Amino acid sequence: MALEKFLYPESAYICKYFFLMDKLVDNVEDVNLLIETGVIVNKLAGCNELAVNLINTLCLEIMDDSCCYGGVCNQLNKHYGNSFWKRHVAILKRVYFKDLWSLDC
Numbered sequence: 001m002a003l004e005k006f007l008y009p010e011s012a013y014i015c016k017y018f019f020l021m022d023k024l025v026d027n028v029e030d031v032n033l034l035i036e037t038g039v040i041v042n043k044l045a046g047c048n049e050l051a052v053n054l055i056n057t058l059c060l061e062i063m064d065d066s067c068c069y070g071g072v073c074n075q076l077n078k079h080y081g082n083s084f085w086k087r088h089v090a091i092l093k094r095v096y097f098k099d100l101w102s103l104d105c
Contacts, residue, residue: 001062016069018058023073025055 004012021040025031031048034040044050079086 001058005062015059015062018055020069020073021055022059023069024076025052028052031055 001012001015001018004014025034028048031040031042031051035042035048040051042048042051044054
């Protein structure tokens with residue numbers, strides 16, 4: 001990441017991706033959701049706590065003032081983080097109603 005920031009400061013896509021992941025992942029449940037949806041694959045011996053620690057420590061020493069995902073993450077956290085109802089309706093939709101045409105009995 002440091003090499004990318006040094007050589008390509010204007011188009012540091014890997015750094016921006018990890019800044020986005022750092023904003024989105026705060027706990028094991030976040031990692032579980034990203035694994036379930038296929039966003040990430042955890043190859044750390046199946047320990048999602050290690051994945052949380054890895055994601056949250058990658059960006060500690062790298063400054064990024066131009067991350068374009070900061071506003072999006074803040075809006076998502078504001079929308080889902082403040083409301084018990086919105087968060088649980090989103091989980092309900094994701095788990096039970098992802099495909100209305102199929103019915104699991």
